[in-house]
Amino acid sequence: MMTATEKLNIRFHTGLTQEEKKFLYLLAKLVEDTDNMETKYALDIQDVMCELGFPFSSDFHPLTNVTYLLRSEVLDFFRKEDENRIQTSWLTGILYGAEETQLYVQIDIELKDFFLNLKENPEMITFCDVSHLERTISKRLYYLITHLGEKAGTSVYTMDELFETLEVSGRSYSQFSHFKQRILDKAVKEINEKTDLLIDITPMRTGRKVTKVMFSFQRLPL
Structure with missing residues (x-):
């Protein structure tokens, strides 16, 4: 948390x-x-x-x-x-x-x-000017990935942490595929296209269930 x-x-x-x-x-x-x-x-x-x-x-x-x-x-x-x-x-x-x-x-x-x-x-x-991003969730995800100031690396968050930080109801997305398609993929696409950050996501499973998501990221020169 x-x-x-x-x-x-x-x-x-x-x-x-x-x-x-x-x-x-x-x-x-x-x-x-x-x-x-x-x-x-x-x-x-x-x-x-x-x-x-x-x-x-x-x-x-x-x-x-x-x-x-x-x-x-x-x-x-x-x-x-x-x-x-x-x-x-x-x-x-x-x-x-x-x-x-x-x-x-x-x-x-x-x-x-x-x-x-x-x-x-x-x-x-002045850090993290994401006013040009249209989706609020994209802004939250951008700062979640960049708030430690690292230029490249990986970050792992549990599903509960993502639901809490992105302010998304976990009950509405009990299936990870729906959450990925409707929330993560759209946010990642907008961030990759409009900011200095490139993100790739990797689901992490416990058994058959996705319980965490790993974000690999790299900040590019503006």
């Missing part, structure tokens, strides 16, 4: 706009290891507007739209250490100050490791 941070990294790269990513990075720069669930992070509204590329204005509705969407998106993942299921959102609390100069944000403590990782790795903002 992937760690919560790895799963959240995939959501970060494949489910958010550049403005949303930049906002989360600005927030991550304020997060400390000693923070707790009561910690509130203060950001200057005009500074954030500027960093996100919005024009200088007393109207900060573009920013409220960004925070609204981050507050609305449901994150669903499992903690690796105890396999407890967590459902939360990128932001758990948002308060715009009465004088309209400060923004106060709270996060779920379950996301602290993700934010600390983002704080130490700002290159995550």
Whole structure:
């Protein structure tokens, strides 16, 4: 099973706009290891507007739209250490100050490791630009294969890990042939045609049942 941070990294790269990513990075720069669930992070509204590329204005509705969407998106993942299921959102609390100069944000403590990782790795903002891929599952598969930064190699994932990461219902694809034809083959084809990544898949069986999939990959110069 992937760690919560790895799963959240995939959501970060494949489910958010550049403005949303930049906002989360600005927030991550304020997060400390000693923070707790009561910690509130203060950001200057005009500074954030500027960093996100919005024009200088007393109207900060573009920013409220960004925070609204981050507050609305449901994150669903499992903690690796105890396999407890967590459902939360990128932001758990948002308060715009009465004088309209400060923004106060709270996060779920379950996301602290993700934010600390983002704080130490700002290159995550520009890494893995897959906005030109049409299929969301293609984006998730691309990052799953490339998130360790290797240029070539093999990765093996169980069927449950693939269902979870690609956000596909395992009950809908009890037969591997259907999953391969309708999900994997289409995603691999789009990635191979439109990105710097070449992928080949090899089913791995336990008895007659496919229980894992091996991905052989190579990143090519752009």
